[in-house]
Amino acid sequence: MWPVGAERPGQGRGGGDGGGVSVVRIRPGADEGLARSLLAVQHAAYAVEAALIGDDRIPPLHETLADVRAVPLRWLGARSGPRLVGAVGWTEDDTTVDIDRLVVDPAAHRRGVGRALVGAVLARAGGRFRRLEGPRPTARVAPRHQVAGRRAAVMRAA
DSSP states (O other), X not given: OOOBTOEEEOOOGGGOOTTTOEEEEEOTTTOHHHHHHHHHXXXXXXXXXXXXXXXXXXXXXXXXXXXXXXXXXXXXXXEETTEEEEEEEEEEOSSEEEEEEEEEOGGGTTSSHHHHHHHHHHHHHTTSEEEEOOSSOOTTHHHHHHHTTOSSSEEOOO
């Protein structure tokens, strides 16, 4: 586990650095300002997803500030300077790491932010079973999973 504020460099595509982001542990339940930033990124990211799949019934798209602060997930955030540009929330136990949500600000798409976030969680998973689920596969969602070395929504660690 990284301590709050501990930085871990991103790993962007093509040898990039995740678009100049730092991946840090975040705690939206303990910081209202951070939770507001996370909610804004989450709503923007899931709005793009909803448009792609033609369905806005994605529960995180409709979460409130109170919902985001109460969700029982561990979080890493991607920051570009002081700005939150992405986040990944997951649960874990002794055998499984389950990525519940991955959100990237649409203005930061295609800069390796999602890759850096998923990579950081997968590194934590080690040999544990890893699961990443999305609302429905789309042309845009599928490559996101493949970029992290995933060919299916569920895989066993090597």
